[in-house]
Amino acid sequence: QKEVEQNSGPLSVPEGAIASLNCTYSDRGSQSFFWYRQYSGKSPELIMSIYSNGDKEDGRFTAQLNKASQYVSLLIRDSQPSDSATYLCAVGYMDSNYQLIWGAGTKLIIKP
Amino acid sequence: NAGVTQTPKFQVLKTGQSMTLQCAQDMNHNSMYWYRQDPGMGLRLIYYSASEGTTDKGEVPNGYNVSRLNKREFSLRLESAAPSQTSVYFCASSEWGGPSPLHFGNGTRLTVT
Numbered sequence: 001q002k003e004v005e006q007n008s009g010p011l012s013v014p015e016g017a018i019a020s021l022n023c024t025y026s027d028r029g030s031q032s033f034f035w036y037r038q039y040s041g042k043s044p045e046l047i048m049s050i051y052s053n054g055d056k057e058d059g060r061f062t063a064q065l066n067k068a069s070q071y072v073s074l075l076i077r078d079s080q081p082s083d084s085a086t087y088l089c090a091v092g093y094m095d096s097n098y099q100l101i102w103g104a105g106t107k108l109i110i111k112p
Numbered sequence: 113n114a115g116v117t118q119t120p121k122f123q124v125l126k127t128g129q130s131m132t133l134q135c136a137q138d139m140n141h142n143s144m145y146w147y148r149q150d151p152g153m154g155l156r157l158i159y160y161s162a163s164e165g166t167t168d169k170g171e172v173p174n175g176y177n178v179s180r181l182n183k184r185e186f187s188l189r190l191e192s193a194a195p196s197q198t199s200v201y202f203c204a205s206s207e208w209g210g211p212s213p214l215h216f217g218n219g220t221r222l223t224v225t
Contacts, residue, residue: 004154008152032211036214042218042219043216043217043218043219044155044202044214045216046213046214046215049211049213051211088154088155090155092210092211097168097209098209098210100157101154102155103154104152104153
């Protein structure tokens with residue numbers, strides 16, 4: 001059973017600080033990694049995708065992938081109250097066809 | 113630009129009733145998906161359609177059927193609703209069935225009593 005694990009939180013971070021969200025996965029053959037943001041009562045929306053080891057930056061967001069340790073993280077710099085949401089990690093791998101496994105999400109609260 | 117449109121937004125059913133959730137996308141995407149989301153659990157795939165004319169079971173297909181009516185539309189049917197099907201249902205689409213981003217509809221909150 002392939003799994004994606006996230007700390008459910010809530011993770012409370014002061015406004016302006018760096019929020020660090022982590023995700024571990026069980027399948028070493030995983031090839032694609034995604035972070036989605038989901039506001040309460042809304043649908044998930046893609047923030048970042050990352051496919052190779054290292055860091056990928058997009059504005060205030062940085063995704064970090066370490067395939068050897070099987071974890072992917074999301075850093076949010078200069079956290080804003082509008083960043084308060086649940087962050088979902090999704091990991092893709094090839095079986096007979098492409099499969100996407102989702103973590104249960106980490107609830108992030110940015111305190112003004 | 114509507115993206116992915118789901119109807120209805122809310123639905124209450126009695127055990128044993130049937131209903132169809134409708135989904136349409138206007139992004140010319142090839143692949144479409146139906147997920148359910150329950151508290152404390154990740155999104156779970158019910159059925160997907162990699163391309164027009166094909167459908168495949170996902171992780172939790174029991175109690176559901178789907179129809180890929182055309183490239184735009186992908187419906188989910190509950191033939192005999194059960195309380196265990198109380199959930200939030202999301203339709204999603206992607207350009208193709210590999211590692212391309214998913215675009216989600218606004219969701220349907222279904223309660224089965």
